[in-house]
Amino acid sequence: MARPTPLSGFPEWLPEGRLVEQHVLDVLRRTFELHGFAGIETRAVEPLDQLLRKGETSKEVYVLRRLQEEAAAEPDRAGTLGLHFDLTVPFARYVLENAGHLAFPFRRYQIQKVWRGERPQDGRFREFVQADIDVVGAGTLPYHYEVELPLVMAEALGALREIGVPPVRILVNNRKVAEGFYRGLGLTDVEAVLRSIDKLDKIGADAVAGLLVAEAGATEDQARACLALASISGSDESVVERVRTLAGESNELLDEGLAELGALIRAAAVRAPGVVVADLKIARGLDYYTGSVYETVLVGHEQLGSICSGGRYDTLASDGANTYPGVGLSIGVSRLVSRLIGKNLVTTTRSVPSAVLVAVGNEDDRSRSDVVAAALRSRGIPVEVAPSAAKFGKQIRHADRRGIPFVWFVGDDDQAADQVKDIRSGDQVDADASTWAPPEADLWPRVVPA
Template sequence: MARKASLSGFPELLPEERLVENHVLDTLRETFELHGFSNIETRSVETKEQLLRKGEIDKEVYGISRLLDENSTTKSEKEQLALHFDLTVPFARYVVENAGYLNFPFMRYQMQKVWRGERPQDGRFREFTQADVDVVGDGALPFRYDVELALVVIESLRKLEIGDFKLRVNNRKLSEGFYRGIGLDDTAGVLRSIDKLEKIGPDAVAQLLKDELGASDEQAQAALNLAQICTEDTSFVNEVKKLGVEHALLEEGLRELEEVVGQAAKRAPGNIVADLSIARGLDYYTGTVYETVLVGHEKLGSICSGGRYESLASNGKRNFPGVGLSIGVTRLVSRIISQKMAEPTRKVPSAVLIALTSDQTWSDAQDVADSLRQRGIACEVSATAAKFGKQIKFAEKRGIPFVWFVSTKEDGSLKHEVKDIRSGEQIEADPQHWAPSTEDLHVRIEAAQ
């Protein structure tokens, strides 16, 4: 990812960088499944009508058609195809179409590429991988899943050893109830203004509230006072109450956020933050909202975000509420690689290079390789019988720790020796029983010291 891309916004990785990405994906997959989530994959293509159902983002959607399709411009949105720009919209369609085959609450995770026509910059790409984890219900969804999602994501990111991070949590009911309590009924408009707080600052946000929503100085200041509350425990409840605003929706949001933060702080202290400036400007969020930042890399933006939506999808007769989070895998991996936050212990999967003493020993070397591979030891065989020093150098460049030598004894039997090229130690070895240490068996991704 450090190389100059020939197509801007479409990243490609070197083999050792791909090892880091695979480690991230494998860790997420393992953690999601430990919590009971099932994996699905949806198609990359949706109809334009389906993709634009949740908002006007047509400038970011990549349409697709056959190069010689003369009717592509006259087709209706139901007929026009486009690449999905996230995994939530395809998931909503998937739930509706397969509702009769799913058990609810349905817990799914999904890791796929998505495409978005954004201006490429640090952390933003046109083609990138997302990892989504959601729970969706049929008609209703217990609130406890909002807590579960926070714990799943915290556990996943902790396992990646990416340094300190903060899962910032708020609740739309809390915010909307507060705004109604101070007389601002256009709560969606207030949320969109508050969502710009980190970009333009409190003074500019206050002016937006007054100019666009007709807020008084007192109302604008009250909205900012709420947004400035940020605690790592449930003490935010008292801070909100001190503001003296009352509304039933506010009370409901306070109770829900208190449960999320209380449980997460108990199990993952230091990683959860009640941050009442988090607005998530998208209209479909209805309760808990999440954003995650890497400490020291805040300018990268959120690496994981999401929230509760009371209507993920509907087929007219049934409504499917849900709660979910999306991890920007490519954004996260790009920062891990560029900042050397974690690195693979070697560039290739192979733990052993089987050297050739002569071209005639290639078949014997393959026998050794077969024996090692049958026992789960990744290895490769030299293609030519170059000088041993050159073969060892080849292994060294790739980070392969062991070189295996096969020679013929005076009685015609084969002699096997394996050399640890890091220490120089060389010992006789039996292909049927020898194995590297647990640490050397597989590539490991190690956090920077």
């Protein structure tokens, strides 16, 4: 075949880049598990009719067909499978399917690829990795989980600061505040208002005002009030008072939403100071959110868009008899990692796992090098053996090209001791494979700020 070229929207990393991604995934997984989230995976496919229950994403779905199936001009939706476009819809299905085997509230994390047939852009891919946490209850789910989950994400993303990930700002809002406020104004098509407000960053206030009038049935005054609400933001409870003042008259939904938003802001100020900001323009496109909604920006990289979003949903998982309300957030791992790599924010100490290359003096003696390698590995040291019994200078260059810090020379038959060379300093010392170890910092490749 001719040299292949990359497919736009389907990112792949060189080994160094994969080390960065793997490190990010390991840190996320550890944080999620420390918080008691159990890991699950769901299949990559869902029945198309399930994927299309929420209309917004219908155009982005990849549909599957087996090659030997007859191509139908109009595919049958019921039997057709599509690739999942997020991990929330499959998780809701998993909960319904396995409810009898799960203990509620059920805390799970899920790290998998998802696919969307969108036009690729910077940070927007057709195949990408998401890392989700959700808690779902059976029948009810206390509000405190809406406080807890963004703080888990704050901790997870904060744990990445040491490799050079910029600080994050988690923007929070509450659908009850928005809906209570709009209804208080006399606007009844809440979803249309939210859809318009959701476009604020993209098209600006004037255009959104136009949309509110044209599509949400708002008067000029109502539109202005909606935009005034969207302009409120802050990291302390004064936000609540500003909304109350703007609303004037109060109502039950607004009060409930403001109480929740205030509780979240208060808790976040203690547990993740400076990270969580109330931002009343956060709308989230998906119509299944019913309480808190979250978006997250990398400070200094706001144009990248949200790297961690989610919210509270009450009816996503329901089989008629039972409903499983939940709250969750999803990190766009590929968006984050592509930024870390693309802007050279992080680097790795080497591109291969091996800390040691065991040299081979003579191809007939390879087995002696294998024995040394096995001894080192048995003590947890990553090792590879040289590909050929080339001149030692060439074997050292082989290690150097990979960033392998140590080269091991097996002693000869005259009982000369084994020696190990730090090829960075040139220091070469006698060494015993049953006791020698590299410095901790050299044991495994590390991901560090660039």
